Amino acid sequence: MDTPPVTGRRERKKAATRKAIADAALRLFLERGYDRVSVRDVAEAADVSTTTLFKHFPSKEALVFDEEEDREAELVAAVRGRPEGQSIVEALRGHVLASWPPLAAHPLRAEFTALVESTPALLEYYERMWTRHTAALGTAVAEDAGVAPDDVACHALARFVLETPALTRGRKDLRGAVEQVFDLLAHGWRPPS
Known part of the structure; x- marks a missing residue:
C-alpha cells in the first residue's frame, strides 16, 4: 500500500506563501478592480517582495487563477x-x-x-x-x-x-x-x- 508523501516544512511554507499572495490579490482585485491594483500592491498586502511574488506567479493574471x-x-x-x-x-x-x-x-x-x-x-x-x-x-x-x-x-x-x-x-x-x-x-x- 502506498503511503502519501509527507510534506516537509519548506513545502508547507512555500504553499502558505503562495496562498497568502493569491488571497491578497483576489481581495484587492475584488475591492478595487483588477486594473487599479499593481503587482507591487499585491506584494505589499501579502508582506512579500515582488521577486517572491514572481517566483510563485509568472504574471499578474496568474494571481487570479492560482489553482x-x-x-x-x-x-x-x-x-x-x-x-x-x-x-x-x-x-x-x-x-x-x-x-x-x-x-x-x-x-x-x-x-x-x-x-x-x-x-x-x-x-x-x-x-x-x-x-x-x-x-x-x-x-x-x-x-x-x-x-x-x-x-x-x-x-x-x-x-x-x-x-x-x-x-x-x-x-x-x-x-x-x-x-x-x-x-x-x-x-x-x-x-x-
Missing part, C-alpha cells in the same frame, strides 16, 4: 488514476460532481466571475488556460484510448467536459444538470420526452 495547475493535474489524474473497469466518462463525471458544486457554491463565486468577465486581460488569460486544459485532458484521453494524441473525438470529449461549469451555472439543481450533461456524453443525445 490552474492543480485543476489541470486533477483532470488528467481522473482519467489516468481511475479504477479498473470504470469508463473515462464516468471517472470525469465523478471528478466534476466532486469539484464543481463546491466551487459554484463558494460565497465569492459571483464576484469572481464578474471580475473575470469584466476584465479583458483576465478573460483572454482564462480562454488560453481553458485551451491548455482541453489539450492536456484530450491528450490524456487519447493516450488511454491508444489513439493519436491529437484525436479529434478525444479532444471534443475534453472540451465538452470542460464546458460543464458554463452549461450548468445558475441551475437550481446543479447536480442534476451535471448528471444530464454526463448522461449525454455517456449515452449520446436523445430528444427530450
Whole structure:
C-alpha cells in the first residue's frame, strides 16, 4: 500500500506563501478592480517582495487563477488514476460532481466571475488556460484510448467536459444538470420526452 508523501516544512511554507499572495490579490482585485491594483500592491498586502511574488506567479493574471495547475493535474489524474473497469466518462463525471458544486457554491463565486468577465486581460488569460486544459485532458484521453494524441473525438470529449461549469451555472439543481450533461456524453443525445 502506498503511503502519501509527507510534506516537509519548506513545502508547507512555500504553499502558505503562495496562498497568502493569491488571497491578497483576489481581495484587492475584488475591492478595487483588477486594473487599479499593481503587482507591487499585491506584494505589499501579502508582506512579500515582488521577486517572491514572481517566483510563485509568472504574471499578474496568474494571481487570479492560482489553482490552474492543480485543476489541470486533477483532470488528467481522473482519467489516468481511475479504477479498473470504470469508463473515462464516468471517472470525469465523478471528478466534476466532486469539484464543481463546491466551487459554484463558494460565497465569492459571483464576484469572481464578474471580475473575470469584466476584465479583458483576465478573460483572454482564462480562454488560453481553458485551451491548455482541453489539450492536456484530450491528450490524456487519447493516450488511454491508444489513439493519436491529437484525436479529434478525444479532444471534443475534453472540451465538452470542460464546458460543464458554463452549461450548468445558475441551475437550481446543479447536480442534476451535471448528471444530464454526463448522461449525454455517456449515452449520446436523445430528444427530450
